[in-house]
Amino acid sequence: MRKLHLDVCPFCNGKATMNADKCITANSFWTIQCDKCRVCIADADEETAVRKWNTRQSPAIEAARHEIANARASWPPFNSAHEGFSILKEEVDELWDEVKVNQKRRDLEKMRKEAIQVAAMGIRFAEEVCDEINGRK
Known part of the structure; x- marks a missing residue:
């Protein structure tokens, strides 16, 4: 699997971290969270989560x-x-x-x-x- 690039947080320029988590309603979902201000997004699809994170605006x-x-x-x-x-x-x-x-x-x-x-x-x-x-x- 290729490594997907995460942009810095659009709110504070902090470093982002992506994790695969488990939940009851789906096999897994991907969370991306800013290590500094803790803002996050989640999606069932890894590439969609990354696209959402990288295209958000401040x-x-x-x-x-x-x-x-x-x-x-x-x-x-x-x-x-x-x-x-x-x-x-x-x-x-x-x-x-x-x-x-x-x-x-x-x-x-x-x-x-x-x-x-x-x-x-x-x-x-x-x-x-x-x-x-x-x-x-």
Whole structure:
């Protein structure tokens, strides 16, 4: 049997370990667990378990996807590279305001929210402006 590659944990970058376990309802099932944060997945098929583990995304990526969907529902596409850049810069400036706060008083959840908004607007910029039609405006 070939050895299957396990990516690091998408949540904490910890090393993952795979085990074959027995259960009442199936002959065996495969568990993959992060050695650091202990998050895990399980599946009856070894290759499926590995595929599920290796394709999971971090909560920050999921939050950015949600932010993109909300932005698209609320606002039209960027009209030009200049407009897209100004919106992206506004989000970066808001993140910078959070970064400048003293580390002991910093609101980490607010800083995370601003970082996710920067990621979302960066993706919108890449998708909506960086093509031959809109990128030349």
